[in-house]
Amino acid sequence: MKEIFVTGGAGFIGSAFIRLVLDEHPGSNIVNFDALTYAGNLENLEGIDDSRHTFIKGDICGRDEVLAAMPDDCEAVFNFAAESHVDRSIHSADEFLRTNIIGTQILLDAAREKNVRRFVQVSTDEVMGSLPDESDEFFTESSPLQPNSPYAASKAAAEFVVRAARETHGVDTVVTRCGNNYGPRQFPEKLIPLMIANAMNDESLPVYGDGKNVRDWIYVDDHCRAIWLAFKKGRSGEAYNIGARNEQYNIDIVKSLLDSLGKPHSLINYVTDRLGHDRRYAIDPAKAETELGWKPLTTWEQGLAKTIDWYRENQDWVNRIRNGEYRSYYKSMYGAALK
Ligand code: NAD
Numbered sequence: 001m002k003e004i005f006v007t008g009g010a011g012f013i014g015s016a017f018i019r020l021v022l023d024e025h026p027g028s029n030i031v032n033f034d035a036l037t038y039a040g041n042l043e044n045l046e047g048i049d050d051s052r053h054t055f056i057k058g059d060i061c062g063r064d065e066v067l068a069a070m071p072d073d074c075e076a077v078f079n080f081a082a083e084s085h086v087d088r089s090i091h092s093a094d095e096f097l098r099t100n101i102i103g104t105q106i107l108l109d110a111a112r113e114k115n116v117r118r119f120v121q122v123s124t125d126e127v128m129g130s131l132p133d134e135s136d137e138f139f140t141e142s143s144p145l146q147p148n149s150p151y152a153a154s155k156a157a158a159e160f161v162v163r164a165a166r167e168t169h170g171v172d173t174v175v176t177r178c179g180n181n182y183g184p185r186q187f188p189e190k191l192i193p194l195m196i197a198n199a200m201n202d203e204s205l206p207v208y209g210d211g212k213n214v215r216d217w218i219y220v221d222d223h224c225r226a227i228w229l230a231f232k233k234g235r236s237g238e239a240y241n242i243g244a245r246n247e248q249y250n251i252d253i254v255k256s257l258l259d260s261l262g263k264p265h266s267l268i269n270y271v272t273d274r275l276g277h278d279r280r281y282a283i284d285p286a287k288a289e290t291e292l293g294w295k296p297l298t299t300w301e302q303g304l305a306k307t308i309d310w311y312r313e314n315q316d317w318v319n320r321i322r323n324g325e326y327r328s329y330y331k332s333m334y335g336a337a338l339k
């Protein structure tokens with residue numbers, strides 16, 4: 001059996017990745033290292049095969065705990081652990097710089113000490129900034145890194161520390177840069193689950209600005225397959241842009257969620273725009289397609305339907321979050337109390 005070390009595996013994408021590896025790659029054992037911040041949730045791992053999965057609660061900024069948890073004969077580190085929400089980073093950036101930059105450096109140091117074969121850094125298209133509205137420009141691997149939010153800046157800085165570990169110490173690294181993910185178990189601070197949860201509760205749907213910002217959406221399992229392929233087939237030192245060629249206006253998503261849930265468009269509430277709000281993200285995934293042999297398997301229509309079904313069937317999961325720290329977050333963010 002090969003040992004792999006996954007950080008942030010109790011979060012949205014990390015838990016989907018663990019499910020994928022357990023289902024599709026029977027030769028791997030997983031150590032899942034997660035601090036269980038507000039976004040980490042052991043319920044996200046319910047029902048998985050624990051004979052090949054070990055959970056360790058820990059902070060990637062804690063050098064000793066990372067070294068103690070990382071297996072001695074480790075095939076790969078997959079670094080999902082991060083502070084991941086742009087709005088929270090606008091409110092307060094410290095934790096983003098700590099986890100996303102210092103934490104990544106500590107993981108790289110540990111990977112070097114333990115002779116880990118490959119370090120996979122899960123990055124984001126947001127490091128490349130914003131594209132002009134309705135242009136035919138796309139993010140490619142040679143687009144400059146020009147992050148605009150504190151979150152994106154911390155992820156771009158993480159890419160630089162990954163690069164430095166490779167250039168200075170010869171650590172084998174691969175970076176993936178994916179667009180906006182959606183799917184089951186996404187924390188309801190993010191657009192799609194927030195809108196589904198609010199609509200299900202007949203609460204207003206806060207759309208920033210004119211609703212015409214564009215994001216390039218991908219079903220979470222398709223992202224996870226790309227990360228696995230980057231580990232297996234990616235060239236050392238390279239970055240791979242991951243996207244499903246699926247640009248959508250925010251307002252169109254919100255309207256189609258309301259239609260699917262049988263709720264009125266009158267629930268839409270245009271609110272003050274996010275500070276520094278990136279206008280458009282759009283990914284050219286040609287390099288991942290040709291070099292990794294990757295392509296998305298889930299259409300937007302299928303993925304949205306699966307996502308809506310999951311939130312409908314797991315209202316307890318949503319309500320437990322909405323009754324916790326999220327209530328005060330929501331109030332301070334949106335100025336309105338949840339029901
Ligand atoms: P998430 O916020 O749902 O989960 C993050 C996880 O990391 C949580 O389980 C949390 O407990 C854990 N964590 C946070 N700080 C930690 C620390 N100091 N030590 C150990 N664990 C810690 O995030 P997500 O949406 O699943 O994103 C996962 C990764 O993918 C992030 O690196 C993010 O930047 C990247 N990414 C996300 C998207 C997206 O659309 N969500 C797109 C591209 C890339």
Ligand code: TYD
Nearest residue numbers: 086180189190191192206207208213215250
């Ligand atoms: P989000 O899910 O926070 O992802 P990101 O900012 O990382 O792309 O937001 C996606 C888009 O939805 C973004 O343009 C901001 C917008 N948005 C709203 O209009 N209202 C909201 O309440 C949220 C959370 C996001």
